[in-house]
Amino acid sequence: MAGKKFLYAPAPESRAILDLKSSYGLFIGGEFVDPTDGRTFKTVSPANEEVLAEVTDAGAADVDRAVQAARKAYDKTWSTMPARERGKYLYRIARIIQERARELAVLESLDNGKPIRESRDVDIPLVAAYFFYYAGWADKLQHAGFGPNPQPLGVAGQIIPWNFPLLMLAWKIAPALACGNTVVLKPAETTPLTALLFAEICQQADLPPGVVNIITGAGETGRALVEHPGIDKIAFTGSTEVGKMIARSTAGSKKKVTLELGGKAANIVFDDAPIDQAIEGIVNGIFFNQGHVCCAGSRLLVQESAHDAVIAGLKRRLGTLRVGDPLDKNTDVGAINSAEQLARIKELSAVGEEEGAERWSPPCELPDRGFWFAPTIFTGVSQAHRIAREEIFGPVLSVLTFRTPAEAVEKANNTPYGLSAGVWTDKGSLILWMANQLRAGVVWANTFNRFDPTSPFGGYKESGFGREGGRHGLEAYLATGNRGRDV
Amino acid sequence: MVTTTVSPQVGPRSGAGLDPAEISSSDASLRRFLHGLPGVDQVGAEARVATLSTRSIKTTAKKWAIDLAISMIDLTTLEGQDTPGKVRALCAKAKRPDPADSSVPRVAAICVYPDLVSVAVEELRGSGVKVASVATAFPSGRASMPVKLQDTADAVAAGADEIDMVIDRGAFLSGRYLEVFEEIVAIKAACGAAHLKVILETGELATYDNVRRASWLAMLAGGDFIKTSTGKVAPAATLPVTMIMLEAVRDFRDLTGRQIGVKPAGGIRSSKDAIKNLVVVNETAGDDWLDPDWFRLGASSLLNDLLMQRTKITTGRYSGPDYFTLD
Numbered sequence: 177m178a179g180k181k182f183l184y185a186p187a188p189e190s191r192a193i194l195d196l197k198s199s200y201g202l203f204i205g206g207e208f209v210d211p212t213d214g215r216t217f218k219t220v221s222p223a224n225e226e227v228l229a230e231v232t233d234a235g236a237a238d239v240d241r242a243v244q245a246a247r248k249a250y251d252k253t254w255s256t257m258p259a260r261e262r263g264k265y266l267y268r269i270a271r272i273i274q275e276r277a278r279e280l281a282v283l284e285s286l287d288n289g290k291p292i293r294e295s296r297d298v299d300i301p302l303v304a305a306y307f308f309y310y311a312g313w314a315d316k317l318q319h320a321g322f323g324p325n326p327q328p329l330g331v332a333g334q335i336i337p338w339n340f341p342l343l344m345l346a347w348k349i350a351p352a353l354a355c356g357n358t359v360v361l362k363p364a365e366t367t368p369l370t371a372l373l374f375a376e377i378c379q380q381a382d383l384p385p386g387v388v389n390i391i392t393g394a395g396e397t398g399r400a401l402v403e404h405p406g407i408d409k410i411a412f413t414g415s416t417e418v419g420k421m422i423a424r425s426t427a428g429s430k431k432k433v434t435l436e437l438g439g440k441a442a443n444i445v446f447d448d449a450p451i452d453q454a455i456e457g458i459v460n461g462i463f464f465n466q467g468h469v470c471c472a473g474s475r476l477l478v479q480e481s482a483h484d485a486v487i488a489g490l491k492r493r494l495g496t497l498r499v500g501d502p503l504d505k506n507t508d509v510g511a512i513n514s515a516e517q518l519a520r521i522k523e524l525s526a527v528g529e530e531e532g533a534e535r536w537s538p539p540c541e542l543p544d545r546g547f548w549f550a551p552t553i554f555t556g557v558s559q560a561h562r563i564a565r566e567e568i569f570g571p572v573l574s575v576l577t578f579r580t581p582a583e584a585v586e587k588a589n590n591t592p593y594g595l596s597a598g599v600w601t602d603k604g605s606l607i608l609w610m611a612n613q614l615r616a617g618v619v620w621a622n623t624f625n626r627f628d629p630t631s632p633f634g635g636y637k638e639s640g641f642g643r644e645g646g647r648h649g650l651e652a653y654l655a656t657g658n659r660g661r662d663v
Numbered sequence: 664m665v666t667t668t669v670s671p672q673v674g675p676r677s678g679a680g681l682d683p684a685e686i687s688s689s690d691a692s693l694r695r696f697l698h699g700l701p702g703v704d705q706v707g708a709e710a711r712v713a714t715l716s717t718r719s720i721k722t723t724a725k726k727w728a729i730d731l732a733i734s735m736i737d738l739t740t741l742e743g744q745d746t747p748g749k750v751r752a753l754c755a756k757a758k759r760p761d762p763a764d765s766s767v768p769r770v771a772a773i774c775v776y777p778d779l780v781s782v783a784v785e786e787l788r789g790s791g792v793k794v795a796s797v798a799t800a801f802p803s804g805r806a807s808m809p810v811k812l813q814d815t816a817d818a819v820a821a822g823a824d825e826i827d828m829v830i831d832r833g834a835f836l837s838g839r840y841l842e843v844f845e846e847i848v849a850i851k852a853a854c855g856a857a858h859l860k861v862i863l864e865t866g867e868l869a870t871y872d873n874v875r876r877a878s879w880l881a882m883l884a885g886g887d888f889i890k891t892s893t894g895k896v897a898p899a900a901t902l903p904v905t906m907i908m909l910e911a912v913r914d915f916r917d918l919t920g921r922q923i924g925v926k927p928a929g930g931i932r933s934s935k936d937a938i939k940n941l942v943v944v945n946e947t948a949g950d951d952w953l954d955p956d957w958f959r960l961g962a963s964s965l966l967n968d969l970l971m972q973r974t975k976i977t978t979g980r981y982s983g984p985d986y987f988t989l990d
Contacts, residue, residue, distance in 0.1 A: 181953045182728065182945040187719035293717060452910055453707030496946045505719035602702045622704050 179496070187505040189292045193279050199230040200368070202238055202392065203375035205245035206385025212237040217394070219368055222289035222511040223502050223546045231368045234391040239360070239400040242389040246331040246358040247406055249386030255328055255356050257384075263314030266353060268381040270307035273300065276377065280370055284342055285502040287369040289511030289547070290465050292503050302627055303346040306645075309629035310350035313650060317355065320647055326654040328356030329432060330408030333401040336371075337414045338364035338513050339468035339569075345371055347633075347644045348411050349388060355653035357409065358387045362401055364414075365394040366514045399425075407431055411652065413470070416567075416593075416638050434642025434652045436470065436634060438567040439595030441616065442588035443473030443624060444578075447482035449600035453622065455489045458573070461598060461624040463497060463509055463551050467571040468517070470639075471596035473624050475557075475564060476575045477584050483577050487555060494538040494551050501543075509571060512547040521549050521570035528554045528563040533574070559590060567593070581606060585613040594636030598624045617643075681918045683883045690841040697840060697879060703871035703907055712902040718942045722976075725938070729973050730768055732937040732965075733760060735955045737795055737926065739774040739963050740990070741802075741894065747782045750775055753990050754786035761970050762988065764977075770966065771955040772825060776801070777818035784822035795825035795860070799850060802864075802893035804829040808846065815853040826850070827860040827890060830877065832867045840880060847884035860888035860926055865904045866896040874904050878911035888924035894961065899929025902943060909947040922951065928961025934972040937965055963990055 199216065201208040215233040220226060234242075254262065273280065280303070281295040290299070317326050332352045336344035341363055352359050363371035375390045391397060395418075402410055402422050409432045412422050416437040426433050443461045445454045461473025478486050502510035512518040529535050533554040542548040549570055557564050557574040564574050578584040588597055597616040599607050611619045617634045620626060627633070632648035634640060642652045686696045720728055738757045740749060754773055761767040772793035773783045783794045796818035800806035806814075815826055828850050834842045851859050861881035865874050881889050889908055892899040905927040912923040925948075931937055937960060944952050952958050967987045975981050 179945050179950050179953075181950045182941065183724060184718065184720060185722045185724040187721050293714075297717065449701070450704035450707065451701040453704040453711070456707055456711050505717070622707065 184498075184506045186501075188501065189282055189285075189296075189503045189505055191282055191286070191503070194282055194286075196229055196283070196369075200232065200372045200392070202232050202234055202242065203372065203378075203388070203390040204238070204242045204386075205248075205389070206379065206383070208375070211235065212241070217365065219287060219366065221286050221546070222366075222513050223543070225546055228287060229369060231372070231392045234362075234393040234397045236400040238391060239397060239404055240406075242360045242391050243331060243333075243401075243404050243406040245386040246360050246389050249384055250328075250331055250358040253384045254353075254358050254387050259315035259317065259356070262353065262356065263311045265381060265383055266307055266311030266314060266350065269377060269383070270304050270311060272377050272380055273304045273307060277301070277304070280342060280373060282503065283373055284370050285510070287367050288338065288341055289502050289513050291507040291510045292505055293507065294465060299340060299343050302629070303342050306343075306346040306350045306629045310354040313351075313647075314354040317650065317654070320650050322651060322654050322656045326355075326656060329653060329655055330357060331406060332357045332359045332409040332411060332653065333404065333407040334359055334361040334411045335398045335401065335414065336361065336363055337470075338367040339465060339470070341367040342370040342374065344413050345374060347413075347649075351644070351649045352411070352653045353387065355650055357653050360389045360391060360401060360407075362391050362393060362398055365392070368392040402426065409433070409653065411642075412436070419640060432652075434634075434644070435640035436642070436644060437595075437638060437640040438569075438593055439470045439472065439635065439639050440475060440565065440567050440591045440593045441471055441473050441596040441598070442475045442477050442584075443598040444584050444588060444600065444610065445476065445478045445482060445486055446581075446599075446601035446603070446606065447479040448602045449482070450602060450622065451482070451485060451489060454600040455486065455493050457598060457600060457622070457624045458486075458490055459493055459497070462573045463571050464625050466509055466512055466549070468513060468569055469625060471618060471625065471633075472569075473596075473598050474568060474572070474574060475588075476573055477578050477587055478575065479584075480577045480579055487575065490553065491536065491538070494553070497538065497540070497551055499540050499542065499548070499550065509551060512549050512570060515547055517569065518547040518549060521568055521572060524563055524566060524568045525552060525572055528557070528561065528572075528574070531561045531563065533557045533561060533563060559587060565591065581610065585610065589613075589615045592638040595634075595639035596620065686883060687841065687844050690839065693840045693844060693880075694838065697876040700875055700879060703875055705871055708871055708903045708907060712906055712943065715942050715946055716902065716939050718939075720938050720942065726973070726976050728938045728941050729934060729969050729976070731953065732934070732941060732960060733969050733973075734768040734771060735958055735960050736770040736966055737772045737774045737928070737959045737961045738770045738966060738990070739894070739928070739961055741774070741776060741797060745776060745779060747779065750779045750782045751786050754783055754792070756966070756988060756990055757792045758787065758790045760966055761973075764974075767970065767973065771959055774827065774961065777814060777821065777823070780818050780821035780823045793824040794822060795827055796821075796823040797827045797829075797893075799828040801827070801829055802895040804831050805833075808849065811846070812849060812853050815850050819853065819855055819857050823857055825858045825860060826854050827862055829862045829864060829893060830881065832864055835868070835873070835877060835880075844880055844884045847881060847886060851885040858887040859885070860890045860924075861886035862890045862893055862928075864893055864896055865891050865901075866898045871903065871907050874907050875911055878908050879915070882911065882915045882923050886923065888926050888959070890926040890928055890961065892927075892929040892961075894929035897930075900927030900931055900961070902939060905940060906943050906947050909944060909952065912952070913948045922957060924957045924959065925952065926959040926961055931960055931962050932964050932968065934965075934968050937969060966990070
């Protein structure tokens, strides 16, 4: 049904607002500094492989420098400052993020490949919302339910993924700072730019030097941060594989750890669901952010009696998805973040075909340059297929069926992951029953991929432990009588 | 009346086929059918429309959309103070919306009260602009059946091409669906060759589930178009309501092969509103409805805003309202 009459003319968001430097150092102790050993790497736009800037690959000595700066700031300023003053800084950062929202959205779409509609309407407004929310907690921690006088942990090492670069930064930095910790944050190697722009915002807000330190780099930089003895807390969002390595390397240490890892969420559609909205929810569940979402609804479990209607409607809807230039305001699905990720998506999709599932994509033209993958659905998938078990982290949906609510729960829970799930039905009692049975940190009812700073987020099983967001998110950054691993 | 039986792909989850005669055989079976339609989640429907409203329609796309919107307008005057003179002026505008620019398309139709139909017919003869008349005790619909039928017959006799009837919202809300159904069937019969638009007055139906049910009821009863509102009740045409009606005509055609038109009316005043409507048509029902035969915009002040935007695109600057004619 892809329209042939009403052809939307290109509507590109202007890049003129950006003041991008050709190279960036590390943000340590309140200023951008050159690295000790001077290694650099390039960050590209995944939409066309254009080089955006050169950034620093921080080595062990740089990590040490950053941790020391954070320690100094913790001892001398941040932990001794009245809590309401900390709150003021966070409010100020939140306001500057709102003021510079367009700049941040353009840069996020450029570096990550996500559509400007999403960075503009979802990512950046949520970033500001998380800072506002945790700013409010800063001077109310004694009322948060963690004892009469909860204390910060010290220096937090934070490692974030490339799928929501600035939003994940907000999820990490806002609660850490509100609780009185200082941080050393490492953004993902393919998406460092908004974190570096955030460093400029910290300067603009006059945040005391060393409270926030941003070090760029790849896996080795992350490892040096995790293993640094001066770190009191590690917060990681990323793959389950790396999460397990972090858990191993921090075992037996004083470091408190929270991990937010992979997922293979079930989006469960009953035959009495509001079908048109359920189809929107399926699309939003797996094609939002090119499916680069740890809580993506990558497994559609649809009741057999509604299967044909849902799949027919879904295919028609996919025909209207607009894949292309992330900076075009009408783009629905942008670029895959990296060549490496694209290869992984292609590999698992090929496996899906070999396993006998039926592959379908709407007709859509993909750009020649950059990293692209058409929205794809696999029907006739069974629990035994790899595409029903492994996280693809791309715009690929596996469709399975069920007959009864009990079978839906069994299949939904039959995964080592447990980050999120969705339930679609008009029956309120069924929603509540399902929510009690599903082993997932977040259960959405008649919606999907909705986030709010007041709501805790986190996983069961191999999707990790600890919660981010809401009052619960404070606990990860407070000494609550148990300085050890709080699993 | 349609009597084909098709097995459903998308649409109502009840029943193995769609046979209007059987569905309307009793109040109970009609009720079973309408209440078997999939529900509408209000939050989800409104979120979808909000997303579609962010579509950025610029340059060539905007020019195309503005011309299409002009050609879809049912230019309307429905006031107690209407006179033959007022209707004649409106007709002149309908035929040639911008006297300074002959490339502007004509509007789809003029919409007036039944007693002024003959004036409009006279003015519009040979122009291609249709004459639509409201009928059935518009806008409340609170009259006896013989009065409604006579109202319709008058308009048809005077030469109306299209009849915009109102449903009995009281009967609908109290669950007397068969009564509403039979009324539409009777009015359709009285229309003869004239096309029937069925006004649901969605502002009084209150819920999106009701909008969906009323849409199906009107389509099953033989309406050629479903229309949101009279323009006399607030809220009139809202985007979520229009989207739900477009979903209904899309699903109805899948089931029966019969295409039904949609007309949002009331409250669409700016070019931006009109373009949002066209985006919703494009991404809900698709190409086949992007045509004045299948989608109309009931409006009056909208036309001048479209003309102003059109002039802006052509000349690169805005001109004041004095450069556009009063209706």
